[in-house]
Amino acid sequence: LDPSSSSNSCFSVGSTGPGAIMLLYSKELKKWDELEDVLEERRHVSDLKFAMKCYTPQVYKGIALRKPSDIKCSVLNSEEIHYVVEQLSKESLQPVEVLREEACEILDEMSHNCCGCRGLSS
Incomplete structure (x- = not known):
């Protein structure tokens, strides 16, 4: 991202030296439809189905x-x-x-x- 672009705002945190941290804020990323819905899968799966699954722990080598x-x-x-x-x-x-x-x-x-x-x- 180019900090000088008109669609981006640039915020500087700390000093402006070579080790300064630059935070970029993009107006395009604020759009709701572009965010990833991490709960989408959970909306289509029953909690009861998850609770009834058998527990099969990973078997470690040598144990x-x-x-x-x-x-x-x-x-x-x-x-x-x-x-x-x-x-x-x-x-x-x-x-x-x-x-x-x-x-x-x-x-x-x-x-x-x-x-x-x-x-x-x-």
């Missing part, structure tokens, strides 16, 4: 796949979960076992698999 039950066991036995359960037990005066069972139920809910519902999204 063995783990069963969901193994992942759940690792999470429940993590230091972070133990710490949070102990703190909640102190604050709520509930037994640790009850809170661990709640954590287990939450993980079960989080790890649901909607592949059985796939027919709804097709």
Whole structure:
């Protein structure tokens, strides 16, 4: 773009030396019909269809796949979960076992698999 053109305005930010930053503003770019509509695709796709898609994570080289039950066991036995359960037990005066069972139920809910519902999204 030529800053001296009549259709462009030129704004200088900072000094006018050789390292100065020049911002160009084009009047033509303000037209609404020339802007890209980044949400156009989302207007034609259902959120339910997106929500019902099965999650298929990328398999990394050299890493063995783990069963969901193994992942759940690792999470429940993590230091972070133990710490949070102990703190909640102190604050709520509930037994640790009850809170661990709640954590287990939450993980079960989080790890649901909607592949059985796939027919709804097709």
